[in-house]
Structures are given as C-alpha cells and as structure tokens.
Amino acid sequence: MPRARVGIYGGTFDPPHRGHLLAATKAKAQLGLDVVLFVVAADPWQKRGTRPLSPAEVRMEMVEALIASHEGLEASGMEIARGGPSYSVDTARRLCEEARAAGEDLELYLIVGADLAGQLETWHEPEELAALVTVAIVERDGEPEVPLHPRWRSVKVTGGTIDASSTMLRSALAEGLAVDALTDPGVIRIVEAHDLYHWAR
Numbered sequence: 001m002p003r004a005r006v007g008i009y010g011g012t013f014d015p016p017h018r019g020h021l022l023a024a025t026k027a028k029a030q031l032g033l034d035v036v037l038f039v040v041a042a043d044p045w046q047k048r049g050t051r052p053l054s055p056a057e058v059r060m061e062m063v064e065a066l067i068a069s070h071e072g073l074e075a076s077g078m079e080i081a082r083g084g085p086s087y088s089v090d091t092a093r094r095l096c097e098e099a100r101a102a103g104e105d106l107e108l109y110l111i112v113g114a115d116l117a118g119q120l121e122t123w124h125e126p127e128e129l130a131a132l133v134t135v136a137i138v139e140r141d142g143e144p145e146v147p148l149h150p151r152w153r154s155v156k157v158t159g160g161t162i163d164a165s166s167t168m169l170r171s172a173l174a175e176g177l178a179v180d181a182l183t184d185p186g187v188i189r190i191v192e193a194h195d196l197y198h199w200a201r
Contacts, residue, residue, distance in 0.1 A: 004104050006095065007036035007136065009111040010079070010088055012044045012166070013059050015173075015191060016066045017183045019164035021073075023138045026160035027111045028072055031136060036111065037076040038063045041086035046122070054196050056080045065186030087124040092132040108133045113161070117146040117154075127151060170197045 009024050016038070024036045040060045044053070060077050067073040078094060079086040092108055099106035110133040112120070117137045120126060130151040137146065138160040148154055164182045172179045174197045179188060191197065 003107060004035075004099065005031065005033045005107045005109070007031070007033045007109045007111050008039055008088065008091060008095070008133065009036050010039040010041060010086070010091065012041050012047060012053065013038065013063050014054050014166055015059070015169055015183060015187055015196070016063050017164045017166060017169050017187075018181070019162050021066055021070065021184075022162055023111065023113065023157070023160040024067075024073055025070065027109070027136050027138065027157045030157050031109055031155065033109065034072070036073050038067060038073065039076045039079055039086075039088075039091055042080045042083055043085050045085040045087075045124075054194070058190065058194055058196070062187045062190050065190060066184045068184075068186065085124070089123070089125045089129040089132070092129060096132060109136045109155070110134070111136045111138065111157070113138050114140050114143050114146055117148060120152060121149055173197045 007027050011020070013020065024038065027033065028036050040056060040063055042056045057080065060075060060080060063075040067075060079091060082090065088110060095108060096106055112135060114137055117135065120135065123129060135148070135152050135154040136157050137154055138157045140161045169179060169182050172182065173191055
C-alpha cells in the first residue's frame with residue numbers, strides 16, 4: 001500500500017509571510033514530507049473577536065501567491081469549503097478518510113510553532129487529534145523546550161523561524177513601510193488590491 005507523508009500547516013495567514021514559508025520548507029525537508037498543505041482557516045475560533053479578519057477567500061489567495069514557486073507546498077481551502085469553526089481534528093479526519101478511499105497509508109504531521117505547541121490541549125478534541133497526527137514543532141533559537149502532554153507524538157524541526165509575524169506585517173503594511181523582506185511581492189499586491197489592514201493604522 002502506498003504511504004503518503006503529509007504536513008498540515010493550518011493558520012489564519014492574515015497575511016502569510018516568509019516565516020510561514022521557511023517553517024513549511026524546513027519541515028518538508030527534515031521530515032521527508034511529500035507535501036505540506038497550507039490549510040487556511042475559515043473561522044479561527046480561538047481568535048474570534050480579537051481583531052478584524054480578512055475574508056477567508058482573500059487569505060487563501062495570499063497563501064497561493066506566497067507559495068506559488070515552491071514545489072511540494074499546496075494551499076488548501078478544505079476548511080473554507082467546510083465552513084463553521086475551523087478545527088484541525090476535522091481536517092485530519094478528512095485527510096485520513098480520503099487516504100483510505102484512495103487505498104493509501106497516510107502519515108500526518110501537524111506543523112506548529114513552538115509558541116503554539118504548549119496550547120495543543122486547548123484545541124478541539126485534543127485526544128482524537130493526538131491519535132491522528134504527529135506534532136512537528138518548529139523550534140525558535142534560544143526558546144526553552146515546550147513540555148507536551150504524554151498523549152502527543154512529536155518531532156522537532158530546526159532552523160525554521162525568522163523574525164516575522166502576521167502582527168508585525170499588518171502594522172508595517174498599515175504604516176506604509178517596506179515589507180519586501182517579510183513577504184512575497186504577490187502578497188503585497190493582493191493587500192493593495194483589497195485595501196487590507198487599513199484598520200491597523
């Protein structure tokens with residue numbers, strides 16, 4: 001039976017940046033993944049009400065622009081199509097169901113930053129999610145190791161971070177600063193076309 005090794009890299013991606021790209025490419029290379037899916041959240045329920053969100057379809061468009069020239073990275077709109085709160089466990093289940101239907105043996109890796117690894121127990125149905133995935137923790141230099149609940153299988157991804165964040169990028173874009181070092185020109189064109197992040201000014 002064919003075995004597929006797939007990385008799930010979920011997020012709001014509002015906007016996506018070179019840090020996302022580096023984490024995904026490092027995880028793909030170090031873990032021998034066939035593909036990394038950038039799964040764009042339709043409704044990131046843990047961020048609900050904290051700030052305005054760009055439309056999910058626009059965030060998907062920005063992800064596609066960021067990864068367009070990188071083989072083995074794919075944008076996935078499955079959570080947008082599903083609608084409702086975006087739960088990683090539902091995405092993992094769906095991928096497993098599709099693999100079974102195709103006669104594939106699937107190995108799933110959930111790619112998360114070290115800052116999120118300690119929050120996994122707050123995610124929806126953590127027991128079920130832990131049974132379906134191995135957590136790939138993208139480490140930051142100098143940050144202490146995050147202890148996980150024993151139920152989680154985990155591996156480390158090293159050298160996968162740069163000093164970039166969506167918060168930083170939104171602020172810089174709102175102030176009209178040059179952001180070429182933080183994201184792809186295609187992402188900037190989409191931001192300008194939709195007049196995004198003016199609320200952050």
